[in-house]
Amino acid sequence: MSIMSSLAVVILNYNRADLLADCLASIAASPTRCDLSVWVVDNASTDGSAAMVRERFGWVHLIESPVNGGFSAGNNLALRQILTLPDPPDYILLLNNDTVVPPGALDGMVDYLDHHPTVGVVGPKLLLPDGSLDLACRRSFPTPAIAFYRLFGLARLFPRSRRFAAYNLTYLDPDVETEVDAVVGACMMVRTSVVREVGLLDEAFFMYGEDLDWAYRIKQYGWKVVYYPAVTVYHYKRAASSRRPIPSIRAFYDAMRLFHRKHYAATTPAFLNGLIELGITVKELWALGRNLLLPSRARHVG
Structure with a gap:
């Protein structure tokens, strides 16, 4: 008899008790073959999220952060505890609170990693409420060239081009399993050993x-x-960012700058670094201005 693999699901939450309850209910509704634990990190919510988890989902490991330290810091609170367990899980899934997990999805990703020992990360097909693909679920790294094509609109103009649309890989069939540079942290399963x-x-x-x-x-x-579309998860995107649009927009473009500076700026010609920085700033100002003109309920990161 084979030993079941084990999985820890980590869900970060900030002031979305409603969506978090739906996410946890979707997990509870579909028992898994794998040995499952669920961890919720609440980033200093003021809407009663932590109390809701304690009252309705007592089986969840709840971590209450006294501050909203952001996505990385919040998830790391759970990751540190998981890594120090006497018997840590084989895999860890980062999962957004604005997702709904269908039956079989968690086992499907676990099975994939069980059978592909050279794969360190797997992500499913993520579908938005309108049934369209969440383009972030399979991406290339924003190299200087790819960032340039995206920032200056070429990716949008030529979505079927391997060169210009490389960031979101829109030229690929969304139903084909593909080795990619990155999947999205909204649903990202990683080997604990990794x-x-x-x-x-x-x-x-x-x-x-x-x-x-x-x-x-x-x-x-x-x-x-690997992007693994045999598994589908539903993503109600922008749930957190829609509540605080201006800070979220700034964080989005700050992240673009940080990633470029950390991984590419040192090996990129100065003039191209300047163009990329300029492009990020112009896009940020455009996004901020456009958001301010929208009704409050329609504002998002973009």
Whole structure:
């Protein structure tokens, strides 16, 4: 009789008790074959999220942070505890609170890693409420060239081009399994041994970009990252960012700057660094201005 693999699901929450309850209910509704534990980190919510978890989901490991330290710092609170367990799980899944997990999804990703020992990270097909693909669920790293094509609109103009649309890989069939540079932190399963080897999320990234940075570091250690569309998870995107649009927009573009400076600026010609920095700033100002003109309920990061 084979030993079941074990999985720890880590869900970060900030002031979205409603969505968190739906996410946890979707997990509870579908028993898994793998040995499952669920960890919720509440980032100093003021809407009763922690109390809701204690009252309705007593089986969850709840960590209450006294401050909102951001995505990386919040997830790291759980990752540190998981890594120090006497019998840590085989795999760890970072999962957004604005997701709904269908039956079989967790076991499907666990089975994939069980059968592909060279893969360090796997991510599913993520579908938005309208049924379209969440483009962030399979990406290339924003190299200087790819960042340039994206920032200056070429990716949008030529979505079927391998060159110009490389960031979101929109030229690929979304139903085909693909080795990619990165999946998205909204639903990202990682081997626990890889977390030990590579280290935790970089807390310099407050919100956005930390998943790209983690995948970059993981691939530097020789591990593969795979987009696995045989598993589908539903993502009600922008749940957190829509509540605080201006700080979220700034965090988004700050993450773009940080990733470029950390991984590419030193080996990129100065003029191209300048163009990329300019492009990020122009896009940020455009996003901020556009958001201010929208009704409050329609504001988002973009």
